[in-house]
């Protein structure tokens with residue numbers, strides 16, 4: 292039985308744990324490949340039984356190729372006195388991700404084209420990447436750039452870019468059917484808290500909760516580098532993708548903005564309707580957005596060849612908040628309370644997916660007499676008794692095998708939970724019967 296207050300309490304308890312995980316992972320220098328991703332996955336695996344997969348550099352994945360593996364030990368720019376004026380050890384954002392190794396002396400004017408700043412936000416360090424173009428660079432606060440004098444600088448990026456592997460994590464939680472719900476988040480950003488350690492932390496907490504009680508669906512969690520990770524997984528798992536009935540990309544879930552849901556490319560998939568229903572009942576300020584081919588890994592899951600029913604749950608709009616891809620996306624930018632509310636929304640969405648179904652009234656000729664069955668007194672006196680009665684009446688009227696619980700919730704304006712509880716009560720009094728889902732697609736794969 293659904294119990295949203297219990298869910299809410301549990302989510303709040305998990306808020307601090309999620310924040311602690313974000314804090315633990317925050318210092319690690321991640322990129323789309325390399326030891327930072329591996330270390331991140333290993334730490335996640337202390338919380339959930341994650342399988343860590345390695346895909347060889349050079350593997351063709353649709354129109355892409357798994358890149359060489361990038362690892363970095365240290366990087367700096369020293370002035371002529373030997374002082375580190377830019378120091379990777381102080382922030383891993385100082386180095387453009389995937390910079391090729393470099394070690395030489397140069398003037399400020401030679402160095403200048405390799406320096407990236409945000410003049411509008413002079414105290415913040417930008418986050419920059421160059422995965423597929425061989426170059427190198429440093430990022431720094433604009434104020435620090437302005438302090439650099441004409442001098443001879445020693446520039447060093449002690450990194451390797453060699454054949455290796457792309458690493459990602461996968462967790463499969465079998466349910467009663469082989470139909471799958473996909474939960475995906477990216478693990479390729481270095482010291483950025485909201486984008487996307489918040490998504491990682493919510494996914495871990497969600498997986499922990501789902502492991503406790505197997506549901507109707509099987510659940511597949513992916514902790515993958517953005518873009519190339521999703522493309523790689525889809526290329527290697529085309530057959531498994533057919534099992535995905537619903538999916539969520541989790542990204543940017545720790546900031547203070549209202550929850551927002553971006554619809555799948557289909558726009559009218561069950562996940563789209565369920566997420567809209569849940570968010571609308573959490574707060575009026577939540578936001579629903581149509582699909583666009585810009586954002587996170589929903590771009591790959593919703594590419595036309597797959598067109599999977601995968602939407603995205605976020606908070607602040609992707610790429611539009613000032614802290615996005617800067618050092619200001621730090622541990623102060625995310626909160627345990629926001630993470631808890633995001634987890635609560637995810638759990639509610641999954642509860643609705645799990646319980647949504649069709650019922651048939653066993654007493655369709657005029658209303659059944661509720662009073663003689665004690666159904667009025669069963670609910671009398673409670674604050675929500677009026678709503679419960681309305682939920683029962685709607686349920687009895689629309690339980691014709693053609694309206695799902697979600698349809699009835701939407702049509703009545705009531706919460707799914709109220710409709711589900713009414714249905715359960717009416718079933719226990721012999722007035723309704725649940726129709727068994729007939730769309731299972733075979734045995735649960737043990738992968």
Ligand SMILES: [Zn+2]
Nearest residue numbers: 480486487616
């Ligand atoms: Zn990002």
